[in-house]
Amino acid sequence: MPVPVGVIRLPRGPEGPGRGFSPTSPRFQALLGAEEAGGTTATIQGVRASLRERYLRGLGAARGRPTQFCLRAGVRVDAVFGAADVEAVAVQVDALRTPLGVQAAALLRCTDVLAYSFLLD
Missing domain, CATH: 1.10.287 (Helix Hairpins)
Known part of the structure; x- marks a missing residue:
């Protein structure tokens, strides 16, 4: 059985007037x-x-840090942070613990993620 390898893609830099940054930052x-x-x-x-x-x-x-994600509709899930894609469309996580059970690996759409925080080890 092949060993899964994590992939971290490099995000694009901010092009145009502040793309990717909050104007108030x-x-x-x-x-x-x-x-x-x-x-x-x-x-x-x-x-x-x-x-x-x-x-x-x-x-x-x-990468590899325990993370709590707050999703739409007030759902909170725990997972291990894997990687983010280039366009910030999705976040790859491992060991996603949801109210319905545990998923070994999953992609969370960034449009569904309201906030996330890293948990202390």
Whole structure:
């Protein structure tokens, strides 16, 4: 029996005016400030590269961590975080514990996930 291998795809960077960032976040405001202050393309690219690296490190650190997801209709489920896809459409999880039972592996649609938090080990 082949051993399953986890796959983490790299997300796309923020293109356009702040795609992927909350307009009220301090990081987004810093990026806008660099653009409005006449920042060079290299400066703006550096800021975006730094944000992307932090996001990827966060995804890497999340792999294998116990996580609680709050879904629509007030449903809360526990799972082990696996990976997120490029377009942030789905999150792959293992050992998904639902009110109906345990699923060995599953994909959660990001449109159904309201919030998630990592549980202490």
